Amino acid sequence: VSTQSTGVKTRYTTSNRAGYTFQCSTYQMGVLLAFNDEDTLTMEQIQIATQLTDNSLKMTLMALVKTNALTIPGREVKAKEKEDDNDDEKFDITKSTSFSLNTKFKSKRMRVQLNIQIRAAQQKESQSTHKLVEEDRKLQIQAAIVRIMKMRKTSKHGNLMSEVISQLQNRFKPKVSVIKKCIDILIEKEYLERVEGQKDQYSYVA
Numbered sequence: 001v002s003t004q005s006t007g008v009k010t011r012y013t014t015s016n017r018a019g020y021t022f023q024c025s026t027y028q029m030g031v032l033l034a035f036n037d038e039d040t041l042t043m044e045q046i047q048i049a050t051q052l053t054d055n056s057l058k059m060t061l062m063a064l065v066k067t068n069a070l071t072i073p074g075r076e077v078k079a080k081e082k083e084d085d086n087d088d089e090k091f092d093i094t095k096s097t098s099f100s101l102n103t104k105f106k107s108k109r110m111r112v113q114l115n116i117q118i119r120a121a122q123q124k125e126s127q128s129t130h131k132l133v134e135e136d137r138k139l140q141i142q143a144a145i146v147r148i149m150k151m152r153k154t155s156k157h158g159n160l161m162s163e164v165i166s167q168l169q170n171r172f173k174p175k176v177s178v179i180k181k182c183i184d185i186l187i188e189k190e191y192l193e194r195v196e197g198q199k200d201q202y203s204y205v206a
Helices: 026-036 045-052 054-066 079-083 085-090 115-152 157-168 176-188
Strands: 003-006 007-009 021-023 041-042 098-101 111-115 154-156 192-194 201-204
Touching: 007 026, 026 045, 026 054, 026 157, 054 098, 079 154, 111 115, 111 201, 115 154, 115 157, 115 176, 115 201, 154 157, 157 176, 176 192
Parallel strands: 021 111
Antiparallel strands: 003 007, 007 021, 041 098, 154 201, 192 201
């Protein structure tokens, strides 16, 4: 395996003696270059060579196995697993798991994009993190509404919205639509109630 400006050049594939050019991420390149001296390495050995964290290395190894650049001796990755992002947990990768260069790698193209899988995994992780942040912010908004209403006892909709934004603006900028949803949630939970006969007026339920 050697590096080029366009990626990593393979010199070990039996199906194509001229080799392929793998277009890959920096992490993937580092992992592939670790196999220059050995045909088979454990995750622990690869980690020592690349200094990648457990999570980054596992994600990188999963991508390389799914794209057939690497193989796990004694284990075949089924086509369904390659296509299904939700099957990552089926890769039971530990420090002692061994990986080998796939000498039987085949592709119709001389330049092969390996970075697709890891980008998808990173996007999925980013979406999951964003969802957790949004849920945490909803809880903070609800806590702020309860604090305000416990102190005020009653409040008009506009005043409540303004006070919530004022209390939380140093942490993040609450969206008006999310505050409204949180008010509805607290009414359902019976922390608040709408004042009968008074438009946009809420009262705290002790």
